[in-house]
Amino acid sequence: MSTTSGDGERDWARLRSLTADSGFTENGEERSERVKGLMQRWKNAAFRARKLMSDPWMDYNINLLPVIRAKRHRYSAIRKTWTVDIVEVKLLGDPFARGAMRECFRMKKLSSMSRNQDWTHANNYVAKRYIQEVDREVLFSDVRLQMDAKLWAEEFNRHSPPKKIDIVQMCVMEMLEMPGQPLYHLEHFIEGDYVKYNSNSGFVTDLSRKTPQAFSHFTFERSGHQMMVVDIQGVGDLYTDPQIHTVAGTDYGDGNLGTKGMALFFHSHACNDICHSLCLTEFDLSDKEKQEMAEGTTVTRGGGRGGEEATRFVRPASVCEPLVAQTEEEEGDAMACLRRRTMSVMSNSSGGTGGDSSSCGEKEKKKHDEECVCEECLAECVTGVVLQDEEDEEEEEEGEYGDDEEEEEKGPVSRKVAFHTLSVERKQRERNDSLGSSYGGSSSRLTRDTEREEYWQGVRKQSMPAGVLSAIQMELLADAACRAHVSHQASVLGQIHLDLARYHELGRFLPEEDNSEKRMALGETAENGEKNEEGVVNYDRESALYHLDVARRCGVLEAIVTVAQMAYGLPHELLKDVGEDEGWGGELDEDGNARGNDKEAFAFELMETAAEMGERSAMLFVAEAYETGRRMGKEGRTRWPAAIQWYQRAMGFDEEEEGGGGGGGTKEGSTRPRYEILAKMAEMYQEGGYELDQDYERAYELYTEAGEVAMEAMKGKLANKYYEMAEMCAV
Incomplete structure (x- = not known):
């Protein structure tokens, strides 16, 4: 048990009072026992302090090994630049630890700032080398990742959490005097119990440490949902080898799982006291998921090393607000904002430390x-x-x-x-x-x-929480996202929920005892050689539908189209076993009142929303619905002007995607070639009605264009038919 300065003062005061000649009423035996207890406590503290001073690698005689010249590559996360210098090291050839991808070696390095050449007092380092040969750029990318994560750790500390954290500095060592000049990662040696608190695939340790989980959650909200630092591991609150998930999923190596990695984290994350003190928003999970998490999570509040102590807040933590501006005029790169933020704090603090600090x-x-x-x-x-x-x-x-x-x-x-x-x-x-x-x-x-x-002297940023707070707010969010002509780029939060729905369908979160059943359902051979011919996984359907619905409310195009197809009973890719029997249509309006239970009207509204977001198949579906008056709900009616408008938008979308070419082939997801759409529009202008004025001239132009497009598509007979129809309109 460690002792603080306050404990030490009290102990010495008690010790002085016990050894004084007067001022106590205890008998000699009790006084003697108390003195012995206090002295033993200080002896233990002195023993531990002396143990910390000893070299844990003394028995390996690394100081007797030959000196190796190495080129050190250090990365500045602020300036995004590399610094190279020459250092001298001694490397023990036998690895002392081995992981799935790298092995660790003991190394000593003299300080380049010191004139002392005594290797017995050189610092201890860990040199990590990839087991399999990898590209040189991979090692430098790992350093950039860890140093960027270090910036987020410093940003976390600025918000006054109960425990400060840090991420170990890492550099690349190029061994100039070894065969092939191999590259190593170099980190300062950390003595203690190495613990993996969470991983990039959603694993959370049974130790239930609060700080690592809160740090990962903090980076997600502070970056404006652009990235998340995960794979937290290390000794105490000094971490190493993190991983960063980004929305694009292209940076920071193969470990970057994008929104899928974020989904795996949030599925296993329960907000703790630190998350609440930073005003981090709880991620939306289904009732069943919350129940499973509550039953499967045990938090130890004892003072042991293996459990998390009750959080003590010395001072209130600062509220976490996103670094990234939510206006289109300002730059939206979270790392760039973090660098500017750090440099601003550096300049302000260095300018204010002059004089008596x-x-x-x-x-x-x-x-x-x-x-x-x-x-x-x-x-x-x-x-x-x-x-x-x-x-x-x-x-x-x-x-x-x-x-x-x-x-x-x-x-x-x-x-x-x-x-x-x-x-x-x-x-x-x-x-x-x-x-x-x-x-x-x-x-x-x-x-x-x-x-x-x-x-916060500038414009305050709009908060980007990790959860949607209520059903009405979710509906308002969907209305703001879908009706305000949002682009195809869906919200990150909705994409995370969509990934969770997909993971549920794949059986990713099934308990361990159901793994054999899952393998059989996916078509893999089980131990007894049997296969599930139906290929259906008994997953948590309720939770999957919950996340799909949240993704739909967040304005994710794929979720909107999928729910619409489910309500119509049409084939769909995600959650294939869910159909129109599900209770779709019970939506709430802005006042929180039920809109009714008209599935077709609900599905058509979603299809129209998807069409407005640029989905061509939805545009054609909506146009056909307005043309025929079907699949629009009880209050739907035929409106040919609206059908013409959506047909035109579908063709305009084709021209943008195909560079204006008039090919007659259909694209993936489309149901009609371009010449058929032109002919259908010409037919409506030829007949007139349903709020559309009859226009033979416009019909002639459209039939002629349809014939030309059909001819380009090698549809000669169909082209001749369209030309004949055009002649009939010209009479």
Whole structure:
């Protein structure tokens, strides 16, 4: 059990009172036992402190190995530039750990800022090498990923969470004197129990750590739904090897699963106290999913290492609001906004640290000497004083950290730096937490109010929550997204829900005991050699429909078309076993009142929405409905002008997609070739009626154009028929 400065003062005060000649009434035996207990506690603390000073790799005699010259490639996430220099290292050839893709080696490196050439005191590092040969760019991409994730960790710390986090600095080492000049990833060695808190495929550890899960959720909302940092693993709250999911799914290597990875995270994420303190929105899950999560999640609130302690908030956390502007005029790149944000904080903090940076006044300085360990002086030491020696200068430059496993908000910090102590390690980490690690400098930690005042001087950004708060708000969101002529680019939140529906259909979230049944349903051979000929997975249909409906309300085109096809009883790709028997049509209006249960009217409204979003097959469906007066619901009626309008839009869509060519073939998802649409429009103008004026001249033009298009499509007989119809209109 670690001891804080407050505990230490109380213990020494009790020890002095117990060893005094007067002032107590206890008998000698009780006093002796209490003294022994206090002394044993301090002996244990001293033993642990001395253990931290010892080299855990002393037995490997790495200092006796030959020196290897290496080229070090370091990446600045702020400037997006690389820095190259030459360093000397000693590498132990036998790996001490091996993963699925990389193996780890022990390495020592001397500080380039120090004149001391004693390798016994060199820093310990972990060199990671890919087991299979990979392209050189993969290693540099991994470094960019980790350093970008480090920026998000610093942004998370600015919001005053109960526990600060950090991500280990990583660089690429090119071993110049080894055969083939292999490339390694280099990280500072972290001593302690290595734990994987979550993964890029939705795994969440049974340890139920709150901070890693809240950090992943924070990055999603803070980036405006553009990205998410996952695959959190490391020692305590010092993480390494993260993964970033982006909406495009093209950056940051093959581990970037895009919105599918975000969907896997949210399916297994239950918001905790830290999420609530940051005002993060709970992701919308079905009642059954919430029940399963509540039954399957046990949170340990004891003080053990394996469980999450009850969260203590020293000060209120700042509200998380998106960095990305929601206006089309402003740039929408989350990483670019984060870089500008970090550089702004750097410039403001560096400009305000001149002069006396102490939090105590002159009167306090006279009252407290440098040996004082009160809370005021500790705060002064943490926030205002930069402790450095020769080794620390390079540590600050490289952004390397100590091996303390759990950061304490008010840990003891020594002001006398004669050797590399745990206090220096903690102080160094505090300095790195305040942006020093990312840009090779140090800055004082800003308070919550000051930081907020500096950053929110511009226009406040519109919040982008991870959940939709109520059914009425969901309906309003769908109305705003679909009726305001939104583009084909669907909302990220809706796409995540659509991916969840697809995962449910595939049986991704079935319990372990149902895996054999799932394999049989997907056509794979089970252990007994049987196959499920029907190919149906008994998935959570209720949850799948819930996520599909939320995606539809969020304005996702694929979800809108799928639900419309389900309501009509038409074939569809997603959730193929769901049909018109489902209770579609019970929608709410803006006042929260039911619109009725007219499935056809509900389905037609969705088809019209999809047509407005640019879906050609929906345009043709709506045009045919207005032409015939069918499939429009009880209140639908034939309107040829509307049919003409939608036919024209469908052809205009074709011209944009095909470069204006007049090919008669049908595209995927289309139901009619272009010459048939032209002939149908000509027929309506020829006959007239249903609010459309008869126009033979327009019919002649359309029949003629239909004949030309049919001729280009090698439909000679059909072209002659259209020419004959045109002649009839010309008489």
